[in-house]
Amino acid sequence: MNLLHANDARGQYPASLYAETRDPAPDRPPLRGAVRADVCVIGGGYTGLSAALHLAGAGRRVVLVEAHKIGFGASGRNGGQIGSGQRLEVDDLEKMAGRGTARRLWDMAEEAKALTYALADAAGVPCHRGIAHAARHPAEVRHAHQMADYLAQHYGYDQITPLDAEGLRALIPSPAYIGGDIDHGAGHVHPLNLALGLARLAEAAGAVLYEGSEVTAVQHGSATSPSRITTTGGDITADHVILAANGYLDRLEPSVAARVMPINNYIVATEPLGARAEEVLRANIAAHDTKFVVNYWRLSEDKRLIFGGGETVTYRFPRDIAAKVRKPMLEVYPGLADVRITHAWGGTLAITLNRMPCFRRPAPNTLSASGFSGHGVALATLSGKLMAEAITATGDGFDVMARLPMPAFPGGALLRWPMLVAGMSWYALRDRLGR
DSSP, rough: OHHHHSSOTTOOOOOOOHHHHHOOOOOOOOOOOEEEEEEEEEEHHHHHHHHHHHHHHTTEEEEEEEESTTTGGGTTOOOEOOSOOOOOOOOHHHHHHEEEHHHHHHHHHHHHHHHHHHHHHHHHEEEEEEEEESSSHHHHHOOOOOOOHHHHHHSOOOOOEEEEEHHHTOOHHHHHHHHEEEEEEEEEHHHHHHHHHHHHHHHHHHEEEEEOEEEEEEEOOEEEEEEEEESEEEEEEEEEEOOOOOGGOOOOOOHHHHHHHEEEEEEEEOOOOOOOGGOOOOOEEEEESOSSSSOEEEEESSEEEEEEEEEOSSOOOSOOHHHHHHHHHHOOOOOTOOOOOEEEEEEEEOOTTTTEEEEOOOOOOTEEEETTTTOOOHHHHHHHHHHHHHHHHHHHHHHHTTSSSSOTTTHHHHHHHHHHHHHOOOOOOOOTTTT
16 A cells, blocks of 8 residues: 555645645646756655755755645644654663764754754744653653753753653643653744745745655666656656655665654644633643653644644554544543544654664665654754755765664564554553553
8 A cells, every 4th residue: 555645635735733724835736747957855844845955055956746745744744843852862872872973963953953943934934942741650750850960961951941740730730740841942833834934945945846746766876877766747867866755665765664664643633722721731832741652732823732642553544533632632631521623633754663763875876864753843854954965065964874773673664564563552551551
């Protein structure tokens, strides 16, 4: 089954709150016929749009092709949280790669946040600061406070305030949590509007964007010969190719697919809460918790609760997404049992076995970055810039990421599904048992 068409109508955004409240955007034509480019970017999410923007800004002829609409995939459906750091915390990164590399990775993640904020500002897309991290158990609270102190002492990051139970409940009035922290340097944004804003910036820089242009084949070139990219309506000859399709790469690049696993995650939006928004968040912040299958939430501009929770590793979304997400939502906020859910949608993201992004060179003139494991708003935006710098020979960040260990899923691209289902089921059970 092709994930591009498993759950969504062709060329349409899902019926999400984000699609309903998105900024105006033109309908971009599909690619027809043959074109020549310096770089072909496959995928119109944060990664691809950032790559197109930075390459066009460097004077390259850039063509970007998107199978559906700009921001159609995870970039236009996610929780909108601009988190600090990498997906792994620095203590785990130090164990994996040593403190020197961990510090470089932290600094790159800080660059990712700064870049995302700057591009959002340039595109006129508002960002708001503050993400609370809500812990369920004393050991989790201790770890959160230790990490805040460790980051301040050893990484120079003093933006995290530890919170006891009273401090957290002053921000998140939920009985589910007993402490945590708030990161004042992290933030949140309307994710689809961020993607549309990046598209505007990329086109202003000279990139050409095509929608409704599904790539059906990539014939890799070499360092001295161009690649040929075939779409449903045309062909592109390009000296370089950037694969920025994240969880939709299976058919195009098996060597990446063996290391990057698509999974589905789900979000609901409630009716506007009015004064009851104080029962959810008492500041304009976002939040997430410590569950393995994480819950995450924030308020929309009109005071709806946007709440994400629940994952599946099947191709198809569940028939009743609202019911699937209502359960964890009410575990966090039991007082909202009478509140109506007005929107419910799913999205396909991509994870890796060690939860670090997968940076690879599938061919001499082809770069790929994917598998952001739920931490991609800022890191995916930076990854596009890093690939642009690799092509223009102006930075080594891509190679720093590519040197990280990136194991394949057991069973490879074909047999990884049942093994991941077993693993996810175990962690979901731990969440249900409160461990």
